Amino acid sequence: MIEFTMPSLGADMADGTLVEWLKKPGDQVKRGDIIATVETQKGLIDIEVFDEGTIEKLMIDEDTKVPVGTLMALINPEKKIESQKAIPDITEEPVIQPTEEKAIPAFLTENIHIKASPLARKIAAENNIDLLQINGSGENGAITRKDVEGAIEQGKLVQGKEKSSIVAEPIKEQNISNPVRSAVAAAMSRSNREIPHYYLEKKIDLKKALAWMYGKNKELPVQKRLLPAALLIKAVASSLKVVPELNAVWDTDLQLKTEINIGFVVSLRNGGIIVPAIHAADLKSVDEIMENLNDIIPRARALRLRSSELSDSTITITSIGDGGADLVYGIIYPPQVAIIGFGSISEQAFAENGLLGVRPMVRVSLAGDHRASDGLTGSRFLVALNNHLQNPEAL
């Protein structure tokens, strides 16, 4: 039997609140399927499974705060072909039954289970609304945001502190007003405490890279236009193939990673950052990376990421963007061993072959974990990065 446990979605995560199971006993799952949604400091996260099999048992009630590593479900790995026939035998009631909750074994829910969207639960919890007293208008009688908002407007359901166990407990953090801030604080404090950083910098001429990008953008519809960030991500991924020591994690010793998953820092409009992973960036084209960014940035800002996007990064890139600071020195996100910082791209005087010219330049910094690598390794990486950016068509 495979044990499905609460995954760690970053060095800063101690627990998460199970909001909703999206699979039930008897359901078949395969790698990448979303099994549950979990509320964390980084928002409502879709939790994926990494095994194939049939859900045997769900061990945790919804609306429960669960520490990382806790057993949440059992998955039977046997691929039984007859399982499709078997499922109706197990649950006698047809699956489409509106009151399907009854099919969930009793050990699961001692409390009465109420169908409500995560957003509805959140709003209800924030406003001290008892979901028991609301009639859902959604699918199968599920309570929707509208229902809760309607109830708030009517004002009649606002209760005192008395809380039924169905109301999601708000996650108690030191700073409840901005949980993302707390998450950043925890991870960065740990990094600063544990990781002996070394820093390197290189100025890189982006004339060729940007000319190549502008050329491509002229042919692309406006929706598919590339941003320099896509190019920089790809160049970093390609350079990591030359210097694989920086694509790694430190866990008592250096563990190199074969997949190159680039964490890309996304700023949230109300403060704080979130770092989703661009998976296998070395195997993607620049256009594919841009597509990935177009998908992931809005979801990161809405705090709606998948678990693998939060936990799989093997290195981080932070980019200031145009008009901002010339250079950024990053702080490594543990357990990673390096972070690459790109300052804003600006026109600078540039000398080449005894001649002075003006070029779009970027100052690139590398912060490395000195337990895991040395300055020479970092320097090799920055040289490789420069070389890749001088040959953009080969990226």
Added chain:
Amino acid sequence: MIREELEKIIFQLLKKIAPETEPSGLSPTENIREALGIDSYDFLQFIIALDEKLKIEIPEEDYGKITNLNSLTDYLINKQK
């Protein structure tokens, strides 16, 4: 389309991108991106939104010509002709 109508559309689109800001409070010569804290990604979303709403495609080399409200509306009026 007259200037006022264009400005109204610009404000609506900017508000969508930076919901916590008040684009209609922008002064005519203020740098839009700096004033509203719009990064390269959001700016591209704004260009896409203008293209979809007004059917005006702004090429990348013209980004420098549309930094404030005055220059942006002038640019769009010109392009409509």
